[in-house]
Amino acid sequence: DSGVTQTPKHLITATGQRVTLRCSPRSGDLSVYWYQQSLDQGLQFLIQYYNGEERAKGNILERFSAQQFPDLHSELNLSSLELGDSALYFCASSGRVTGETQYFGPGTRLLVL
Amino acid sequence: QQPVQSPQAVILREGEDAVINCSSSKALYSVHWYRQKHGEAPVFLMILLKGGEQKGHDKISASFNEKKQQSSLYLTASQLSYSGTYFCGTLSTGNQFYFGTGTSLTVIP
Numbered sequence: 001d002s003g004v005t006q007t008p009k010h011l012i013t014a015t016g017q018r019v020t021l022r023c024s025p026r027s028g029d030l031s032v033y034w035y036q037q038s039l040d041q042g043l044q045f046l047i048q049y050y051n052g053e054e055r056a057k058g059n060i061l062e063r064f065s066a067q068q069f070p071d072l073h074s075e076l077n078l079s080s081l082e083l084g085d086s087a088l089y090f091c092a093s094s095g096r097v098t099g100e101t102q103y104f105g106p107g108t109r110l111l112v113l
Numbered sequence: 114q115q116p117v118q119s120p121q122a123v124i125l126r127e128g129e130d131a132v133i134n135c136s137s138s139k140a141l142y143s144v145h146w147y148r149q150k151h152g153e154a155p156v157f158l159m160i161l162l163k164g165g166e167q168k169g170h171d172k173i174s175a176s177f178n179e180k181k182q183q184s185s186l187y188l189t190a191s192q193l194s195y196s197g198t199y200f201c202g203t204l205s206t207g208n209q210f211y212f213g214t215g216t217s218l219t220v221i222p
Contacts, residue, residue: 002154035212042115042215043155043212043215044212045209045211048208048210055208056207056208056210058209058210058211090155101157103157104154104155104157105154
């Protein structure tokens with residue numbers, strides 16, 4: 001158990017819908033990262049927050065957004081969902097901004113029908 | 114920008130050694146190595162920081178050549194539990210972090 005929690009574990013929804021994935025980092029960790037893993041694209045870095053501020057952006061679509069709240073939990077919002085958004089979404093946390101071990105949550109499996 | 118790993122896949126017998134390489138086109142601050150088993154989240158193995166250090170624990174070690182922007186992961190005397198997909202992750206300028214293409218490692222008895 002990494003100490004990072006993600007909810008929900010599974011999500012099934014339809015195209016065009018909007019969903020919110022939630023992540024609680026390990027106690028004391030200030031950085032949260034979001035990743036998407038699909039069969040054809042592998043692990044893709046989406047976005048990183050540090051202590052409430054956006055720190056780095058990767059291959060995140062404009063239909064996706066994220067935020068980190070004062071209690072340090074983070075939410076990833078996915079809107080206008082497409083079939084291709086079906087994937088495993090991981091959140092990871094670390095203690096500092098960069099260069100530290102990232103501890104991964106168990107992931108949220110999203111299926112868009 | 115995504116680092117390239119080689120080989121893509123490798124099958125070993127228990128006790129054999131393997132090397133997985135990770136190569137980036139960008140200057141790197143650090144390289145991270147993770148192992149992921151099917152259906153599970155990636156698990157951290159080690160981080161190598163700029164400075165060309167070599168790290169290791171137990172029978173898994175890694176090196177980082179910052180001049181060549183390459184890292185290698187060495188697995189010696191492989192065990193069945195080593196099976197999984199290995200990813201390198203690279204941190205480069207602009208705080209950009211990318212996972213590599215992945216290497217599937219299968220250890221058979």
